[in-house]
Amino acid sequence: MNALDALRRRRSVPSRLLGEPGPTPDQLRAILSEAVRVPDHGKLTPWRFLRIHGPARQALGDLLAARALERDPAAPQAAVDKDRQRFSHAPLILAVIARLTPGHKVPEQEQLLSGGAVCFALLQAAQALGFGAQWLTGWAAYDPVVTARLGLEENEKVLGFIHIGTAAEEAPERQRPDPEQLLGDWTP
Numbered sequence: 275m276n277a278l279d280a281l282r283r284r285r286s287v288p289s290r291l292l293g294e295p296g297p298t299p300d301q302l303r304a305i306l307s308e309a310v311r312v313p314d315h316g317k318l319t320p321w322r323f324l325r326i327h328g329p330a331r332q333a334l335g336d337l338l339a340a341r342a343l344e345r346d347p348a349a350p351q352a353a354v355d356k357d358r359q360r361f362s363h364a365p366l367i368l369a370v371i372a373r374l375t376p377g378h379k380v381p382e383q384e385q386l387l388s389g390g391a392v393c394f395a396l397l398q399a400a401q402a403l404g405f406g407a408q409w410l411t412g413w414a415a416y417d418p419v420v421t422a423r424l425g426l427e428e429n430e431k432v433l434g435f436i437h438i439g440t441a442a443e444e445a446p447e448r449q450r451p452d453p454e455q456l457l458g459d460w461t462p
C-alpha cells in the first residue's frame with residue numbers, strides 16, 4: 275500500500291474494540307521512532323511519552339473511578355464503572371505529554387501543535403504496523419488530581435491517551451467533511 279492509500283484508509287478503532295496482541299517492544303520502538311519525526315519548531319522536543327500497560331491500566335482505571343466519585347459523589351454507577359474500565363481494553367496506552375516552555379520565542383501554541391502532530395503520527399505508525407488505535411482525552415486528561423498522579427509537572431499537559439491494540443472488528447467509517455467546502459482562495 276502506498277502512503278496516500280494508507281492515509282485514505284486511516285480511521286480510528288474505538289478503544290473498546292482493541293485487544294491483544296499489542297505492539298512488541300520492537301514494534302513499540304518503531305512506532306515511537308516514527309512519532310518523534312514530527313515538525314518541531316526550534317527542536318524543543320516539547321513532549322514526552324508515558325507508557326501505561328499491564329496492571330498499570332487497571333490501577334489507572336481504579337484511580338479514575340475513585341476520583342470520579344470524589345468529583346461527584348452522586349455520579350451514576352454506570353459512569354463510574356466506565357471510568358474504571360477506560361484503560362482496560364487496549365493492551366497499550368501511550369499518554370502524550372506536552373512539556374511547555376512558557377515565554378520561549380517559539381509560542382506555546384506551536385509547542386502544543388507539535389505534540390498534536392506526535393499524537394497523530396502515533397496513530398498512523400500503529401496503523402501502518404497493522405494495529406488499531408484511538409486518540410482519547412476525556413475528563414481525566416484535564417483533572418489536576420489525575421495529572422498529578424501521572425507525575426506531570428506544572429508546565430506539562432496531557433495531549434492525549436493513544437490506545438493501541440488489535441482490532442476485534444473493522445471500525446465503521448465516519449462521514450468526513452468535504453474538503454472543497456473548506457477551501458477558500460485568498461485574494462489580495
Ligand SMILES: Cc1cc2nc3c(=O)[nH]c(=O)nc-3n(C[C@H](O)[C@H](O)[C@H](O)COP(=O)(O)O)c2cc1C
Nearest residue numbers: 284285286287288408409410411412413433434448
Ligand atoms: C485531542 C482529541 C481528543 C479526543 N478525545 C476523545 C474522547 O475523549 N472521546 C472520544 O470518543 N473521542 C475523542 N476524540 C476523537 C477520536 O480520537 C476519533 O477522532 C474518533 O473516534 C473518530 O475517529 P477517526 O480518527 O477515524 O476520525 C478525540 C480526538 C482528539 C483530536
